[in-house]
Amino acid sequence: MxxxxxxxxxxxxxxxxxxxxxxxxxxxxxxxxxxxxxxxxxxxxxxxxxxxxxxxxxxxxxxxxxxxxxxxxxxxxxxxxxxxxxxxxxxxxxxxxxxxxxxxxxxxxxxxxxxxxxxxxxxxxxxxxxxxxxxxxxxxxxxxxxxxxxxxxxxxxxxxxxxxxxxxxxxxxxxxxxxxxxxxxxxxxxxxxxxxxxxxxxxxxxxxxxxxxxxxxxxxxxxxxxxxEARLKEQRTQIEDIQTKLRKQTVEKRDEERDEQRQHQKAQERERVESAVEKLQSGKRLTFDEFILAQRTVTDDKKRSKKKAHDAEKVEEAAASTTEAKATPDFEPDDELESILDESESKPDTEPSSDNETEQQQ
CATH class of the missing domain: 1.20.920 (Histone Acetyltransferase; Chain A)
Known part of the structure; x- marks a missing residue:
């Protein structure tokens, strides 16, 4: 064949x-x-x-x-x-x-x-x-x-x-x-x-x-x-069609590779975040970058939770009253983050390394 x-x-x-x-x-x-x-x-x-x-x-x-x-x-x-x-x-x-x-x-x-x-x-x-x-x-x-x-x-x-x-x-x-x-x-x-x-x-x-x-x-x-000339034109048309398909497949393959790379990078980022949060919650030693990443992640999670609660409260108020009312939710301190931070401050072995402290001071 x-x-x-x-x-x-x-x-x-x-x-x-x-x-x-x-x-x-x-x-x-x-x-x-x-x-x-x-x-x-x-x-x-x-x-x-x-x-x-x-x-x-x-x-x-x-x-x-x-x-x-x-x-x-x-x-x-x-x-x-x-x-x-x-x-x-x-x-x-x-x-x-x-x-x-x-x-x-x-x-x-x-x-x-x-x-x-x-x-x-x-x-x-x-x-x-x-x-x-x-x-x-x-x-x-x-x-x-x-x-x-x-x-x-x-x-x-x-x-x-x-x-x-x-x-x-x-x-x-x-x-x-x-x-x-x-x-x-x-x-x-x-x-x-x-x-x-x-x-x-x-x-x-x-x-x-x-x-x-x-x-x-x-x-x-x-x-x-x-x-x-007719045969040559037909052959060139077929060549152009195949070249178009090849370019399309090449672009699709490149896009797939880029998507895979982005997914891989996101997965690595999630692993870093999860590792940093886990270290923070378990009181393990963190680098400065890990500390900042964990703090930002916990804060973002709290904000998303508050937003969901706020949205649910607004839906309940809208259903209970025929008048328009604007609800302003009170700010609730991030008790979990504060307790974690207090715990980390009370334990010297969970503080950031000396190198990261130097970076923080700078």
């Missing part, structure tokens, strides 16, 4: 053994609690760090998407502008064809040949991607043929309108080419930002998964910490 089981409950030995056992358990529980708290803090730190990374990556993805969307909006606007330019070019070429078809007179074979050549060049200009040199060569050839046609057909005004329309068409084609280059450049930039979003997303998912796992572990260790 253990030390605790062998002792009776609530005894000091039992309480002390239980206190030692609880303190050992409390220290072990505290060590385990510290370990659990360290684990909890570690997972909390991992969770917080990875959540910061997740937040940072989310901000990066957001910024990349916003930039990509802004560029895509510019691409959309550029495409709309390019589409509008192409529509305007088609309208201008329709106007040129209409003006040329309204030339007055029956053109000669050369005129028809030149007009077909102009149409071929214009068609090539509309449908093919030409270099600047090729474009310039076609424009010059068309201008040369049209100059000849103007001379031939005497349609200078119409030819001027046609020439003006062609100049506007060339300007619009240059603008359309610039817009097209802008679309290509913006598309490349948009793709770069899109690829950055694609690159960040796996990292974001990895950090998020790690943060979720760390949080799950943190919650598990937090539960262990709370359970350990």
């Amino acid at each position: 253990t030390e605790v089981a062998e002792s009776s409950p609530e005894s000091i030995e039992f309480l002390r053994a239980k206190l030692r056992e609880l303190k050992i358990q409390s220290r072990d529980e505290l060590d385990a609690l510290r370990h659990d708290r360290d684990q909890m803090r570690e997972y909390k730190q991992i969770r917080d760090d990875h959540n910061k990374e997740v937040k940072s990556l989310i901000e990066s993805v957001k910024a990349e998407r916003e930039e990509r969307d802004r560029i895509n909006q510019e691409i959309t606007e550029a495409k709309e502008r390019r589409k509008a330019i192409h529509a305007q070019l088609a309208s201008i070429y329709d106007e040129i064809r209409e003006l040329r078809s309204n030339l007055v007179g029956s053109p000669s074979t050369d005129q028809r040949r030149m007009m077909r050549r102009v149409e071929e060049l214009e068609w090539k200009q509309q449908t093919e991607q030409l270099s600047r040199d090729e474009e310039y060569s076609i424009v010059e050839e068309i201008a040369r043929i049209e100059a000849q046609l103007v001379k031939i057909g005497q349609e200078k005004e119409k030819q001027d309108r046609i020439s003006e329309a062609r100049r506007l068409a060339r300007k619009l084609k240059e603008e359309a080419s610039e817009v097209h280059e802008k679309v290509l450049s913006l598309s490349e930039q948009s793709q770069i930002h899109h690829q950055e979003v694609v690159r960040i997303r796996p990292q974001l998912e990895e950090y998020k998964k790690s943060a979720d796992t760390a949080h799950k572990n943190f919650v598990e260790w937090l539960k262990k910490v709370k359970e350990g």
Whole structure:
């Protein structure tokens, strides 16, 4: 059997053994609690760090998407502008064809040949991607043929309108080419930002998964910490209860010892008094202290006896009379003490010792 089981409950030995056992358990529980708290803090730190990374990556993805969307909006606007330019070019070429078809007179074979050549060049200009040199060569050839046609057909005004329309068409084609280059450049930039979003997303998912796992572990260790704190609190409560009981029993034991000591002192005092009175009554030799003690004791006894007699007399008077009367008892000399003192004075061998006489004279 253990030390605790062998002792009776609530005894000091039992309480002390239980206190030692609880303190050992409390220290072990505290060590385990510290370990659990360290684990909890570690997972909390991992969770917080990875959540910061997740937040940072989310901000990066957001910024990349916003930039990509802004560029895509510019691409959309550029495409709309390019589409509008192409529509305007088609309208201008329709106007040129209409003006040329309204030339007055029956053109000669050369005129028809030149007009077909102009149409071929214009068609090539509309449908093919030409270099600047090729474009310039076609424009010059068309201008040369049209100059000849103007001379031939005497349609200078119409030819001027046609020439003006062609100049506007060339300007619009240059603008359309610039817009097209802008679309290509913006598309490349948009793709770069899109690829950055694609690159960040796996990292974001990895950090998020790690943060979720760390949080799950943190919650598990937090539960262990709370359970350990509850057990430790219960153990400390039991320790405080036992310490309170031990203090109470210690105080009670000390009070009992003091009471026993006081009772012992009183018993010794009574023995001294009884011995002194006995010596006084029997005429034996007394020390000065014994003489004073015996005299005081006999006097106190007489006073208590007189008081009891006086109280009894007052009770009898109160019962016999309806009026209030104050009785003043006569003083009765202590005959017994006087006889004892006279007897002690008549016997030399019962007088106080010489040492006590010296003390009395002093």
